[in-house]
Amino acid sequence: MSKNKLSERDICTKFITPAIQQAGWDIQTQIREEVSFTKGRIIVRGKMHARGEQKRADYILYYKSNIPIAIIEAKDNSHSVGAGMQQALNYAETLGVPFVFSSNGDAFLLHDRTGNATQTEQELALSEFPSPEELWQRYCDWKGLQSEQARTTVEMPYYDDGSGRAPRYYQANAINNTIEAVARGQQRILLVMATGVGKTYTAFQIIWRLWKSGTKKRILFLADRNILVDQTKNNDFKPFGPAMTKISKRQIDKSYEIYLSLYQAVTGNEEDKNIYKQFSPDFFDLIVIDECHRGSAAEDSAWREVLTYFNTATHIGLTATPKETKEVSSIHYFGDPVYSYSLKQGIEDGFLAPYKVVRIDIDKDLQGWRPHKGQVDKYGQVIEDRVYNQSDMDRYLVLEKRTELVAQKITEFLSATDPYAKTIVFCDDIDHAERMRQALVNLNPARVKENRKYVMRITGDEMEGKAELDNFINPEERYPVIATTSKLMTTGVDAQTCKLVVLDQHIKSMTEFKQIIGRGTRINEDYGKYWFTIMDFKKATELFADKDFDGEPVVIYEPKGDESPVPPDEVPEIILDENGNPIKQVKGAADENTSPDISIDDESDTKRIKYVLGDVTVYVVSERVQYYGPEGKLITESLKDYTRSTVRKDFATLDEFLRSWTSAERKAALIHELEQHGVLLEALAEEVGKDFDAFDLICHVAFDQPPLTRRERAEQVKKRNYFAKYGEQARQVLESLLEKYQDTGIENIEDIKILTLDPFKDMGTASELVSAFGGKPAYIAALQELEQHLYA
Template sequence: MSYNEAETRFWLIDPVLRDKGYNEHWKLKLETPAPVEPTGSKGRRRSGAGRTDYLLCVQVGDMPKPLPVAVIEAKAETEDPLKGMQQAKGYADCARFQVQYVFATNGHRYGEFDKPNQMPNGPFPFPEFPTHDDLTARYAKDSGVDVTKPEAAMLFMPDSAAFPKTRYYQDAAIRAAFEKILLCEQQSEPARVLLSLATGSGKTVIAANLLWRMHEAGRLTKPAHFLCDRDELREQAWDKLAKAFPKGSVRIVKSERGKNAAKNAKVHIATYHTLGLDDPDQNYASFLTEYYPKDSFSVIIIDECHRSAWGRWSEVLRRNLSAIQIGLTATPRELHESEKKTAEDAEITANNLAYFGDPVYEYRLIQAQEDGYLAACEIVRLKPSIDWKTFTREEVLAAKPIDARTGLPVMAENLSETYTAKAFDNALILPERIAAMCQDLFRRLCEHGGPEQKVIIFCTRDLHADRVQMQMQRLYAAWCKEKGVTPKEHYAFKCTAEGGSDLIEQMRGSGERCFIASTVDLLATGVDIERLNAVVFFRYLESAITFYQMVGRGTRIHEETQKYKFWLYDYTGVTELFGTDFISKSLKPRVKKPRGGEEGGDDSGGEEDPLPLPEIVGGQPVSITSQGRYILQRREGRDVPI
């Protein structure tokens, strides 16, 4: 009677591996949670186990942690070891686990895929499988990393005791970063590393363990610096890094009694604002230059580097050219040449790729959903009837527009020639449109879990966010009155640069208050709200980078409330940006267009201009029509709603 897969592993494979010098600690078993499915209002996790993979590791001397170099797949005794070992699968597994080889065996013969040659080989007799020493030497040759040198010790260091159970992709990302650093150092080149992982995948944990392992390997001869652009990101970094390192080793950069509070810390956490990097009236970074001489840091990690490392902010990088510089981002790496591109996207992409090089490791949203680490996504596409219309100046004048801010009449000279849908709520306020969209959204929330859900609504500008917040609050108050229930505190609130950020923590932590946040850009990146049930687009977008960051707000799973799915309500067609490929392209500098033109609604960022903001009150009936429901999947290497 022939052996099945498990029996083949136990009786035929493991004994040979032991004879070849691989002990039990050098065979790493990896298990993922069961995948999630977008069933019902909150989704569900499939019953049973997730995926199980086995990595084969090598060990150098008495280093505390073995180094994964290969995937080894066991097959039933009667199966062909080359079955399923296509080039695409082999390459994908190598990239996914950051290894050089994929082996498959039925206990008698084995086949392999090696990353350097990018092709399957075999079958070979399994007793001829490479010994531990042979595979170690082969890895060093194929990867270019001399694992015997002291500099390579960080590859073999354990994770911090605070985060000992890292997910497979987190460890893979750290190893990929270390390998790039070692190769750069061996070639006497500046070490520049880019990691691209989906929002919610734990990039801050990666940063914490990466720095800890470098510290344990003696690589932090000077302080490390974690650089971000928002207070919320700084606090999240502090939470993870302070747990990873001993007390007092991690400090937030700030002035205390005329001194740098982080002076003696091993890891310094700062925002650009703290360093004086965002003051347009200064030609230098005051805090940075006062307290940090050139080459003060051994490692710099730039969080959300897709938007943060350039312009005035890059001064901290230029002053530390000898430091290892690592960029973290969730944004797809290249922007496709299409009508969806913007000049800002192209500049960001070009800067990242030119400075850091291609990402050494990527972990996409769909892969994380298949692994059961991130929530599934159900897309609901909707369209306001009025968005098919173009308003002329004469039509707007005939409606007797008033300034939405002052209530004063708007004159013809302050109006654009035409107003298309992308101008609505940015350059032309249509109260009936706002009311219809809010009414439709509130109804859908009631149908799929009730109105008391955690929701972010992305609006066009600050005034638009105000109107949306008020409308959602009115709808909720009416619902509470009809149902005879007591309204919850701060049901709807605005969270923009003008205020409301103090309620983010309550939205994150409480199930009893702060449900609906209307925002422009403030919640677009870096804010972890695991409870978030829906992401809503009331604004038009052309930037795929911005879009992916905003979508990422809903991707986290919340086990306590059994949230395994988030809803994406698209009222403006932004989900067409899913699947956008990213390539670098040099574009001419963007010219600001008049309000009301086709370029509106993408990058106002809530900034108010001094011109009157026309509002048409009455006479504009609006209905919302469904454009279908979709599930986000991965097809032929692209994110596709199907």
């Protein structure tokens, strides 16, 4: 067979792989073929979802098993040598790979992204493919890894537990970029990674490789919640075993190498401060700070004290939301991120769950409410005469019927979807969270009778509710189902199966908004969690339109004088109420189980006058559903309009679609391709009609053609009586295939395995039935003829 008749896979096997191996690359450890490095974006419409296309590289080459340094995109020989280059460059940018190759089996085209080559692109003969050592040397020059120690550090492999688990591509990028920065001597390092993408696992692999290489011998991991430290110690960090300990107020043992600690455990009052001062300032080589945008809210600024004390150590900050204000800057202290992985990118890659937004506007929120002269609330307080609007609701004015309406909309949504879907309701304060709990309990008597913990208030002031937090986030525990909260669950809550996030809270901080949205972004396929819904009652989701929501962090910090950089909480964040009064926060040292940014019982709440009214009627003014669109923006669009625009991107005209449909050897492949582009046919059938197959749904919705049901199409075929030319057994098979089409659609009858099922298995074995047509090619031809008659 001539070379230009070979398939792409044959070109790889016969020409590209041998050329790479001849250059000295090991097929077992250095060459990986057909590597899918994304999962495919989850596309949601209605109650349905589908996966988009995965990104797949033909070859990724590694010098060591953990460092990708080259990518090759292969094409068959009917293409030019460089035909795959643009696709390969796209992949290389994502993977952070410097050397990019395209090949059609005749030669290689090399694109050098390092900027160090005399020629960016050059063609190489098959025999001229570079060796691993040559590319590794060029890689090290590019990364500035000159010393032997630097290379030893970078070459240290990942921890491997034998399960086959390996870092995802973005985790590998984050780990490698961080370790390379350490190897070059960088002392302050920032990693920005969206909530739910595995920051702790990434931190573990960074620490493991630095520790195993001997580059860093004693390491401190700082977090600001007890649950986070314990989860880290018992899960991702477990391989450190006896080398690891958790610092407590009662134990200081300097014989360990890996230390985990709360800020609160080593800061606060003078006695607590003495704990970290029992270590010498140069004791730790490396400090990793989790959620580094926050830090302790104690007045003595815990970050500055701890990190300044251990200022000779390398400091690595991890956050999903770097804080950048005129007073506070993550980047001013840590430097520009060595790697960023955003929520938008995580959703695009299919590693994070997309969301749809149900925006509900209530009349009194939008139109306002004003008391009549001398009106008193249910407790006899004379209500201040002014217009109360959305910013006052639940903070200064409590309309009990509004709380009941919000609870009713939540209950209706869960009843229509999944009554046991884990739900977090974010309220303005603890009082609001308790009122919401009561309203939800009263609206769900049957569920609460099943288990009183169906609805729980989980706030920082009450032990019983806090004790249920672990059960709420545990996918295997059904209860609690609904958690009402204020601040306690905004961060550090790994709620993998949370399917509904309700926003009935005033949210003005972008950092807080991102953290709250992060409660729903985890995917858990084992429990059917692929996407989540945000139900917004207070316009919080307008922040999605803010350019800062998913943009790169920008430094706007204004240092005063010549002071040296300090961690972000040098100026403690002061949270103000609507009147500009500071809300008292709990000192970090008070309770190891309490996050320092949580107000146990806001002092201003007790001072703030709240008017409570039980007789003011409220109603929903508008309700709309918005979907996460392909560009990362929320779109308000009907399923039909979305389908029409998506199909017409692939097929500009009806004739173009008909040609593709007719020429497709398997209609199921074309249907799958459309679904990967976001056409959710199952959801469309729910809306248009379940009796239509994919062909008629698309022709009707995208091209305004009158549809035929599957039964109508089957009846038309029967009237033509073209089966008569076949023998009895073959005719019986075709008639049964037609019945199957009528019941279930075209995709099922195209799979030859259908011949092993009822009613076919009663007619004979699959091989016997195929033989009735004269063999498999004749059976396939008969099936294609049946399809031609169906869609004539």
